[in-house]
Structure formats: structure tokens, C-alpha cells
Amino acid sequence: MVKQSRKAFDIARKDLTRYTRSLFIWVMMIGAPLFIAGLIYLAFSGLGGDGGFSVPSTRLHVVNLDQPSAESGGFAAGTLLLEFLRSDELSGLVEVTVNRDEYSARAAVEAQSADVAVIIPEDLTDTVLGSSGRATITMVQDPTLTIGPGIVKSLLSSFLDGFSGSTIAPRVVAQQLDGRGIELSPQALQGVAMEYATWASELGRSQGSGQHPLLDVEAPPARVARQSTLAKLASQILAGQLIFFSFFTAASTAQSIITEQEQHTLARLFTTPTSRTIILWGKLLGVLLLVLGQAVVLVAISALLFGVQWGQPLSVILVLAGLVMVSSGFGTFLMSFVRTTQQAGPVLGGVLTIMGMAGGLFTTGFESLPGFLGTVSLLVPQGWALRGWKLSLTGAGPSELGLSVGVMMAMGVVFFALGAIAFRRRLA
């Protein structure tokens, strides 16, 4: 029995050797899915790495003339604004150069060595703290540009809105107290302005680091939180391609039983002291191992090339096992109906493409599809495979994958059994 079982491995090994020598198999197994996913990835790569359209960085020259008075208590609005513009989070949008005087900043814009110049007035801090009437930040821009200056203007407005409050706050406090017959000293009013300015300053810092103090954004720790939009898109496309080509490879390799029949080697195998059951299992083992190899290689390469995070290791292993089982089983089942290798081509292409479409493999990136398509997809094994991968991609644990993997395994076993019975009858 052991000797016979070894022969199954020998047959599988022989088949794997033959497959790996076939350029067609390499192209269809690894090349095609990566190529298609790569094309789509490149087509969408204009979206940028963090989910927005990429825009060229704006060359910004800043002149900080702000001279806070002694009453400011060390608070400097100009410095704060400069820090905000130079923060890491804005480094992709603006490229800040500090100039000492207004003249050289304006000259840089005129010479088009800068896109925008911002001149912070010397009384900015005092104005913010209410001791001075009005201060104006001057923005000089290259008239031929629109997006860059627009971004700078928006950043300045956003930042200064916070400080506008510090001039309004003392007035509101003074009016309210005046209505109740209480008069505040100028020092007390400046204290209110100072307190507001400190709060605004904290707000500016926290916004600079990408957070808002009044908004708490959280993600479950097990979920993949930092995946970029592009990586997510690539993951979805890759999952679809991985499933489609796993089914394709399985059916192509199951076709080797027919090829051996045509090459007369199957009949010759039957004249050796090897049982037909072992020969059939050897052939099926070859299919299983090849699809497993393909899936592992595709998962690994896509993680490296496209930054796809397929999910928790155990989840990935489970879904891979389910995919290998169901695709190999279905490939064997499908090929048991085919009589010649000439028939196999159209059957392979036609059936697998239609089932792939039904399973949603070619529409993985679309979010707003009609609901009934989701139901239809679960009628075919490809749909369950996609469901499993989508769950894994969102970080689902093994317990959440139980249904998908279970259905894939069950379908795989049933298809395998039906295919094996059909082949046994045919080869009897």
C-alpha cells in the first residue's frame, strides 16, 4: 500500500516537472494575473499613495516679521503659523523656504523661483492678543498658478480662523460683563485673549499632526487600519484574479488526464503494476499541488509588489486551503466532461469566464452593484472564494471565515468526488 501511495507522489511529481517546463503554464499561472492586476493598478495609480489626487508641491516662501510685545508672555503667533506650514503633514503640499525680508520673497515670486510668498506682519501676535487693532498677512502669488496658491490660501484661512476668535472672545466677554455692570481691566481682557490664543495654538498643533481634538477616529485593532485606497483596490482586483486563475490553472492541469490519454501514456500506465485509483489520485494530487503553489506565489508576490495585506496569517492559510480545494475539485469535475484537448480550450475559457462573472471576480472594485448580484455570486464556487478573500482582506479572524471556508471545502470535496467517479468510469 505504501509502495502504491509513493507512486501517486511520483505521478504528481512528474506532472509538476512537466508543468514547470511549460511557458504557457507560467504565463497563465503567474504572469497573467499579475499583469492584469498590475495594469489596473497602474491605471489607478494617479490616485496617489494616500487616497487623494496627487498635486505638485507648492514652493512657498515665508517672511516672518512678527515681533510679539513683552505682554504676550512668550506666545508668538507668527512662529506658530510658520511651524504649521512646515509641519510634516503638509510637506507633500507645500515646500517652505524662510526668507528674511519681504523684498527677497517678492523677488522670488517674480522670478518664478517661488509660487507663493507669505509675509507675516510684525504686529500679528499683538493683534491676536487684542492689544493692536488690525494686522494683515500678505500673500503674493504667481498669477499663472491656481491650485498651489489656492491651497496656501485655504491653509492660511483655516489657521487664522482660530486666531480671529481670540480677538472676538475678549469683546464678547466684555459685552456680557458690561451688561451685568461689571467692567474688566485691559489686563483681564488680554488674559481672556491669551487663553483663547493658547487654545487656538493647541488646535493648530494638533491639526498639524493630522488630528482634531474634538474628533476621535478609531479603528478596531485587528482590522487593517493603514491600508491605502490604492492597496485596497489592488487587493480586491488581485483577489478576483487569484481566484479566476486558480480555477483556470486547476482545470488546465486536470486536462493533463486527457492529454495523457491522447499521448497514449495513460494506457501504458495502466499496463504497469499500479492501480488505477493510485494513478487517478496521483494526477489529482498534481493539480492540487500546482494550484497551491500558484496561490502561495501570487499572494506573496502581490504583497511585495502592490503592498496587498491579505489578512491574518491563519485566515490567509484557511482561505488559501479552501480556494485550492474548491478550484482543484471543480477543475477535475469540469474536465471529466471533456473528451479531447481540442474541446477543453473553449470549455475552459467559456465556463470559467461565465462563472467568474457570476461570482463577481471581474467587478471586485465596484462598491455599488445591484444586491441580487451578491446572491447570484454565492451560487458558484468562485463567489464563495471571493467572499472568503474579501473577509480576510478586512482582517477577519478564522472564526468569521468559517462559513466561507467550510462551503469551499465542501464544494471542493463534492466536485472532486464527482470528477473522480466520472474519470474512473471513463477509464474503466
Added chain:
Amino acid sequence: MSTAETPPASAIRVRGLHKHYGDVHAVRGIDFDVQSGEIFSLLGPNGAGKTTTLSILSCLLEPSEGDAWVMGHSIREDSMAVKRAIGVVPQEVALYPDLSARENLNFWGKMYGLRGTALRERVDEVLQITGLSDRQKGRVDKFSGGMQRRLNIGIGLLPRPQILFLDEPTVGIDPQSRRNILDQVKAFNRQGMTILYTTHYMEEAQELSDHIAIIDQGQLIAYGRHEELVEIVGELDRIRLTINTTSDTVLGTWQTIEGVRQISAEDSSITIMADDSNTVLPRLFETAAQADVRITGVEVQEPNLEAVFLHLTGRALRD
């Protein structure tokens, strides 16, 4: 009948073998024995049932009726033991074209249960026997037809079989490779191997065989040594004529000539079995001239297996 009831007196014993596919009867009740150490040929035209018989004996097909014993093992009840006793060389080249000669031999050796050193040594031997040692690493699809045939035979030799089945091993190859294969078959036999050989080439059966069974339409129509078979047609001469028109014009007249025993015709080629070619030939020319038919070729042969086949079936062996 069980294995125990049938002593292995013969290397192969075939009794009442039938094979039918629906209404088509490929083999119709064949009986024969092959003695250990002999070369036994199944001779017959294409479609006679030779390959079907060989496929049944090598346990590739199950017989519809009857049984056969190979080295005492029933093909019905102990097919695995039968497979261990035989080496099979199919009519078609059955190799993996994208593997090298050595890789092919290694794989098939494993299928015959060889492993490790025994496998390596046997593969080396077979490469030497087939003259492919120098090309052992070459892909089989780059080999010539003759080399592929040799490797095809080599695989059948891997298990050092007691009996070697060769199914028309010389079909479609050049004369030199054919000669080489026939010499090899004789060499295997000298080493003690029993050989069951199928062919539709009379000359091969005549040259190689200790015993010959002539098979036609699924039935064994003659069996014996070459000399015994030739005696069936007695001392008849075989005259093959080629004429410049269709045979219909003279066939009727020639059948009435004294000394003509049998006539078969195919287009402008006519084969005649006659008592004495010397007396019959002038009458053939004379009547042909009267019918305005020109004889463009004449060939007279001593009695042979083809004559036997013609005598028994009324058809030429090449049909």
C-alpha cells in the same frame, strides 16, 4: 477457472477469449498457447483484433468472455501479478515528450516498482541497450522517430519482464531502425525472454517467430510453425500481375484457366494462386492479348504466409 487450477505449463494460455463493444465483435473466441522462451507472432491485417488481444492480455481491457493466464496468473483474477510479469511496448510511441530520455525511464521504472540504486542501474542498462546513453539528457520531442521507438521499447524492458509484449513496433519507421529493432527482439529472446509480437508484416513474422497465429476479423484462422502454415497452401505458386486497365475485363476468363486455383484483385493488381506458374503464365498472356489487355508487371513467388492468408481468406494480407 482459478489460478490454482491452471498450472503454468505455458507462458501464456488463452482460452475462449471474446471482446465486444456493443454489436462490434473485435475478438471472437480465440485460443492459443505461447511456450516459455519462444517468440510468438500474431499476424493479421489492420483491424484483425491483434491489438485488442494484446490489450486484454496486458490487462488494459477486460475480456467480455473467456480468460487467459500469463505465467499462471489469471488476467481476470490476478491482474496485478500479470502486470508484474510483463513488459509492454505499445504500438504508439507512449512517452512524455517534454521529459528527457532518462527522466522518462526513471518515471516508468518507478511505476514498475524500481527505486534507488536498482532503478539507476537498470536505467543505465536500458539506455545502453537502446543506444541512447549519449542522448539521455535530451528532450524526447527532439528525438528522431527511430530514437523514440527505441526508447519506447526500452521502457518495456525496464522491469526485466518474463514476457515482453510488442505491438507492431516497426510501424512507420525507416528500414535501418526496423532492422535494428528486429535484431534486438531476437537478442532479447536469446536472453530467455518470451516474446509475444504482433505485426501485419509477413516477413517479420516469418523471420522472428517460433510459432505464428494468423488472425482475421477477430478469429484465429491458422496457427503453427512457419513451415506448417505454408503447407496449408501446398505447392501452389503465387503470381502477382499488374495490368493496364481494371481487372473486370479479364478476371472471368482467367478463373477458367486450368491450373488457376484462386484469384483476388485490387484495381489493376491481380494475385493468382496456381498449381504451376510455368504452364499458367502463357495462358494468362494469351487471354489478356485476346481481351486487348496489356500485362505490365509479373511477379512469381514461392508459397509464403501471404499466400496462406490469401488462401484462407480470399484477401491479400495488406487489405
